[in-house]
Amino acid sequence: xxxxxxxxxxxxxxxxxxxxxxxxxxxxxxxxxxxxxxxxxxxxxxxxxxxxxxxxxxxxxxxxxxxxxxxxxxxxxxxxxxxxxxxxxxxxxxxxxxxxxxxxxxxxxxxxx
Amino acid sequence: xxxxxxxxxxxxxxxxxxxxxxxxxxxxxxxxxxxxxxxxxxxxxxxxxxxxxxxxxxxxxxxxxxxxxxxxxxxxxxxxxxxxxxxxxxxxxxxxxxxxxxxxxxxxxxxxxxxxxxxxxxxxxxxxxxxxxxxxxxxxxxxxxxxxxxxxxxxxxxxxxxxxxxxxxxxxxxxxxxxxxxxxxxxxxxxxxxxxxxxxxxxxxxxxxxxxxxxxxxxxxxxxxxxxxxxxxxxxxxxxxxxxxxxxxxxxxxxxxxxxxxxxxxxxxxxxxxxxxxxxxxxxxxxxxxxxxxxxxxxxxxxxxxxxxxxxxxxxxxxxxxxxxxxxxxxxxxxxxxxxxxxxxxxxxxxxxxxxxxxxxxxxxxxxxxxxxxxxxxxxxxxxxxxxxxxxxxxxxxxxxxxxxxxxxxxxxxxxxxxxxxxxxxxxxxxxxxxxxxxxxxxxxxxxxxxxxxxxxxxxxxxxxxxxxxxxxxxxxxxxxxxxxxxxxxxxxxxxxxxxxxxxxxxxxxxxxxxxxxxxxxxxxxxxxxxxxxxxxxxxxxxxxxxxxxxxxxxxxxxxxxxxxxxxxxxxxxxxxxxxxxxxxxxxxxxxxxxxxxxxxxxxxxxxxxxxxxxxxxxxxxxxxxxxxxxxxxxxxxxxxxxxxxxxxxxxxxxxxxxxxxxxxxxxxxxxxxxxxxxxxxxxxxxxxxxxxxxxxxxxxxxxxxxxxxxxxxxxxxxxxxxxxxxxxxxxxxxxxxxxxxxxxxxxxxxxxxxxxxxxxxxxxxxxxxxxxxxxxxxxxxxxxxxxxxxxxxxxxxxxxxxxxxxxxxxxxxxxxxxxxxxxxxxxxxxxxxxxxxxxxxxxxxxxxxxxxxxxxxxxxxxxxxxxxxxxxxxxxxxxxxxxx
Numbered sequence: 001x002x003x004x005x006x007x008x009x010x011x012x013x014x015x016x017x018x019x020x021x022x023x024x025x026x027x028x029x030x031x032x033x034x035x036x037x038x039x040x041x042x043x044x045x046x047x048x049x050x051x052x053x054x055x056x057x058x059x060x061x062x063x064x065x066x067x068x069x070x071x072x073x074x075x076x077x078x079x080x081x082x083x084x085x086x087x088x089x090x091x092x093x094x095x096x097x098x099x100x101x102x103x104x105x106x107x108x109x110x111x112x113x
Numbered sequence: 114x115x116x117x118x119x120x121x122x123x124x125x126x127x128x129x130x131x132x133x134x135x136x137x138x139x140x141x142x143x144x145x146x147x148x149x150x151x152x153x154x155x156x157x158x159x160x161x162x163x164x165x166x167x168x169x170x171x172x173x174x175x176x177x178x179x180x181x182x183x184x185x186x187x188x189x190x191x192x193x194x195x196x197x198x199x200x201x202x203x204x205x206x207x208x209x210x211x212x213x214x215x216x217x218x219x220x221x222x223x224x225x226x227x228x229x230x231x232x233x234x235x236x237x238x239x240x241x242x243x244x245x246x247x248x249x250x251x252x253x254x255x256x257x258x259x260x261x262x263x264x265x266x267x268x269x270x271x272x273x274x275x276x277x278x279x280x281x282x283x284x285x286x287x288x289x290x291x292x293x294x295x296x297x298x299x300x301x302x303x304x305x306x307x308x309x310x311x312x313x314x315x316x317x318x319x320x321x322x323x324x325x326x327x328x329x330x331x332x333x334x335x336x337x338x339x340x341x342x343x344x345x346x347x348x349x350x351x352x353x354x355x356x357x358x359x360x361x362x363x364x365x366x367x368x369x370x371x372x373x374x375x376x377x378x379x380x381x382x383x384x385x386x387x388x389x390x391x392x393x394x395x396x397x398x399x400x401x402x403x404x405x406x407x408x409x410x411x412x413x414x415x416x417x418x419x420x421x422x423x424x425x426x427x428x429x430x431x432x433x434x435x436x437x438x439x440x441x442x443x444x445x446x447x448x449x450x451x452x453x454x455x456x457x458x459x460x461x462x463x464x465x466x467x468x469x470x471x472x473x474x475x476x477x478x479x480x481x482x483x484x485x486x487x488x489x490x491x492x493x494x495x496x497x498x499x500x501x502x503x504x505x506x507x508x509x510x511x512x513x514x515x516x517x518x519x520x521x522x523x524x525x526x527x528x529x530x531x532x533x534x535x536x537x538x539x540x541x542x543x544x545x546x547x548x549x550x551x552x553x554x555x556x557x558x559x560x561x562x563x564x565x566x567x568x569x570x571x572x573x574x575x576x577x578x579x580x581x582x583x584x585x586x587x588x589x590x591x592x593x594x595x596x597x598x599x600x601x602x603x604x605x606x607x608x609x610x611x612x613x614x615x616x617x618x619x620x621x622x623x624x625x626x627x628x629x630x631x632x633x634x635x636x637x638x639x640x641x642x643x644x645x646x647x648x649x650x651x652x653x654x655x656x657x658x659x660x661x662x663x664x665x666x667x668x669x670x671x672x673x674x675x676x677x678x679x680x681x682x683x684x685x686x687x688x689x690x691x692x693x694x695x696x697x698x699x700x701x702x703x704x705x706x707x708x709x710x711x712x713x714x715x716x717x718x719x720x721x722x723x724x725x726x727x728x729x730x731x732x733x734x735x736x737x738x739x740x741x742x743x744x745x746x747x748x749x750x751x752x753x754x755x756x757x758x759x760x761x762x763x764x765x766x767x768x769x770x771x772x773x774x775x776x777x778x779x780x781x782x783x784x785x786x787x788x789x790x791x792x793x794x795x796x797x798x799x800x801x802x803x804x805x806x807x808x809x810x811x812x813x814x815x816x817x818x819x820x821x822x823x824x825x826x827x828x829x830x831x832x833x834x835x836x837x838x839x840x841x842x843x844x845x846x847x848x849x850x851x852x853x854x855x856x857x858x859x860x861x862x863x864x865x866x867x868x869x870x871x872x873x874x875x876x877x878x879x880x881x882x883x884x885x886x887x888x889x890x891x892x893x894x895x896x897x898x899x900x901x902x903x904x905x906x907x908x909x910x911x912x913x914x915x916x917x918x919x920x921x922x923x924x925x926x927x928x929x930x931x932x933x934x935x936x937x938x939x940x941x942x943x944x945x946x947x948x949x950x951x952x953x954x955x956x957x958x959x960x961x962x963x964x965x966x967x968x969x970x971x972x973x974x975x976x977x978x979x980x981x982x983x984x985x986x987x988x989x990x991x992x993x994x995x996x997x998x
Contacts, residue, residue, distance in 0.1 A: 026143070026144075026147075027140060027141075027143070027144045028143070028144045028147035028148060029147075031144075045171045046144070046148070046169050046170045046171060047141070047144075047170045047171040047172065047173060047175075047176035048171060048176065050140075050141065050144075050176055050179075050180045050183075051176065051179035051180045051182070051183040052183070053180075053183075054180045054181075054183040054184040055183040055184075057184065058183065058184055069143075069147065071146075071147060071150050073143055073146055073147065073150075074139070074143065075140070075143045075147070076136070076140045076143075
């Protein structure tokens with residue numbers, strides 16, 4: 001997959017939360033921001049992000065309002081709610097724990113076991 | 114809470130549906146525009162940029178659907194779509210839809226009706242406040258739990274478990290409102306009766322414990338709503354009016370609420386009078402007699418925190434006290450608590466039967482579901498092309514299943530609603546139905562919310578059951594194969610779900626047909642069995658001498674005159690007199706007898722409780738009861754002669770352990786008198802048709818207390834109507850003021866036959882529904898298999914197949930399934946009929962007529978159901994058929 005990792009659905013939610021945590025964004029902006037913060041290492045089909053977005057809104061983690069984009073187009077901007085911020089913290093922590101655990105498991109040498 | 118929130122959210126999205134769609138559309142479009150802007154900036158032309166942006170975005174329609182679902186806005190939207198689509202599909206096959214709805218309507222209707230009755234007789238016996246803590250008690254020594262009034266007072270005063278205890282007795286009184294005096298049923302109720310029940314009058318007031326100030330101190334009458342409505346035309350001024358009850362002035366003080374007709378189910382009263390006025394009403398002193406058990410099961414609310422076991426222990430201690438204090442009148446008692454309104458002797462068989470009926474109704478619904486499940490599976494197979502096409506076009510399997518389920522739900526909701534309407538109508542009719550004009554018997558079954566709920570719940574469950582049958586089929590469907598192969602894919606030879614469903618359904622239906630046939634046969638047999646008397650060609654006349662003013666020796670003289678008068682009617686072979694003919698109005702009286710060697714005549718030493726008939730010498734011949742040994746009575750068996758009795762075989766067996774040596778022996782009655790057995794008659798039925806052999810004794814009338822009311826039995830071959838008129842005239846000649854009821858003995862037994870009749874009727878209806886279901890099931894299966902294999906049949910015909918071969922090919926499978934199902938059902942049905950034996954007289958399945966009948970019925974059903982498909986198979990025109998494909 002030429003250096004790009006396929007995304008698990010729940011990870012996508014985490015990435016969206018992370019992207020939006022840096023400031024209100026519209027849908028396309030979130031796409032760009034995720035590309036930016038992950039050095040374009042992650043592959044997302046563009047439309048595939050929207051169902052996730054709507055799910056996050058429904059769960060009350062994001063809130064949306066209409067505004068005008070930098071390109072002067074009417075667009076829907078998303079920002080974190082308090083619950084969203086809390087969730088992001090929790091998920092990040094648990095993701096890090098998992099990553100450390102997996103990384104140490106993978107780097108373990110035979111004699112250490 | 115979560116579910117409620119979710120529903121509210123979904124409902125809210127339903128109304129914002131259009132706006133949401135528009136916003137979503139706009140958002141996705143903006144995304145593409147933004148992307149195109151970027152691409153344009155990187156050097157592409159606007160047109161190229163937009164095209165690229167669209168491609169990069171991916172399947173826009175698909176994502177839109179997913180977004181919608183993610184936003185929770187799709188549930189009702191899709192539901193609406195599915196409903197629309199489902200309606201359109203069903204409209205295209207009205208025959209199928211109609212048959213399916215009808216099937217479910219019948220099945221759910223049957224369930225709702227049975228549940229309505231179950232609800233009325235088992236779940237909410239009495240519709241009064243706080244019914245949960247309301248209990249009555251029965252005592253073991255008399256099965257029905259009758260108490261004497263003094264005993265009741267002791268129970269009331271000494272118990273520590275009930276908040277209060279009320280009691281009542283039933284009696285027939287003549288109520289004279291000034292126009293025409295008529296016999297009505299009254300409850301003689303304790304003063305606290307209404308207060309214990311906690312109900313309020315519809316009009317005026319009830320009587321209370323404070324109204325009881327000694328014998329005959331409360332000449333008040335409370336009318337039931339129905340009686341007030343029909344006899345006083347809802348006249349609100351009736352309160353305060355004085356009416357004559359058994360020729361005594363009583364004041365109408367109130368009207369009971371419409372739903373309240375007394376505390377015995379099935380038996381509605383016309384009025385309530387205080388029990389303290391018993392003496393005025395019945396002319397005896399039963400209120401003071403401890404040994405005279407005539408008041409009904411006392412009832413009351415258990416005190417807060419008192420368990421049923423504690424209450425029983427409390428009652429037992431009072432029972433022991435009574436046994437010690439009044440050894441002559443009170444024996445050892447064991448107590449049971451029951452729900453008031455349903456004495457156990459009545460309640461147990463009724464409950465068992467209604468529960469059994471509910472089971473059968475459940476089976477019917479199951480059969481209907483199996484039937485429709487099969488049809489749905491067949492339809493899903495027929496629509497495999499449509500399903501394949503939709504799958505190929507990107508529809509998800511979930512979505513297709515959802516659609517099929519919606520279709521099934523549409524059918525079941527329509528069927529359920531129709532069934533509910535039918536059942537509500539039937540239940541309403543049932544609850545106002547009075548099977549016997551002269552008895553206040555009714556079936557309390559007006560539908561309530563529970564019935565509606567159950568019917569709709571059943572509809573949903575059956576919709577779900579029907580809908581999931583084809584799931585496997587759809588999940589397995591491979592769109593490419595189906596589209597390639599076309600819809601004529603060979604039906605597999607292996608056993609399919611549909612086959613199993615059909616067998617199950619036919620088996621269930623055969624059970625229903627078997628049980629209904631057993632019931633019908635049982636009823637027919639009970640009408641022709643040996644009762645110990647011959648009801649045909651016998652006329653009964655109930656005469657109330659006390660109400661006509663006769664007392665003491667006058668009664669005896671008048672009785673003799675009446676019998677003599679009857680015998681002067683031309684064509685009358687014999688006339689006799691009896692206190693209460695067997696099988697009429699709940700049967701005869703019972704009394705206790707003791708063995709001759711017993712000297713201490715206390716209840717514990719009773720040898721047997723037996724039916725007692727007081728008769729005139731001519732009774733046996735008039736009734737057609739066969740004398741097996743000894744003699745009958747003569748006019749000389751009167752007060753001055755030694756006391757004699759005629760007994761039946763069972764009596765002789767129980768008391769003297771042999772019916773051959775009983776003649777000439779002695780036994781003792783409760784009053785200590787010795788009776789010599791002078792004759793033995795055949796056994797017979799006394800109380801109902803299903804009872805086991807009961808002991809009975811016959812005593813000559815002049816020897817016993819004069820009868821207040823008696824029945825003339827007249828045997829004659831004359832036309833019943835003519836005879837009745839002649840009897841009426843003769844009685845009128847004797848005394849114009851004599852009121853009498855004349856009917857044939859066969860009619861008089863209607864009451865005793867009622868349970869069997871009801872059982873037979875309901876089982877018959879179940880059997881009929883079962884038969885209908887199995888025929889539609891077989892029809893569906895046969896028609897489907899013929900239509901599927903029409904082409905194959907055409908080829909067979911073209912190759913010269915004979916008619917029989919074509920038929921075998923087309924219907925062989927259906928016939929095989931029918932045979933397997935019927936056999937299974939027959940065996941199950943035979944097992945099930947053991948339950949029926951409770952209600953239906955001689956319900957035995959080991960009856961060649963029943964077995965043959967079931968086999969024949971199932972065969973006929975199969976034949977009828979397969980007729981049209983068979984015709985279609987035979988009329989296959991190969992040329993036309995092959996050209997069409």
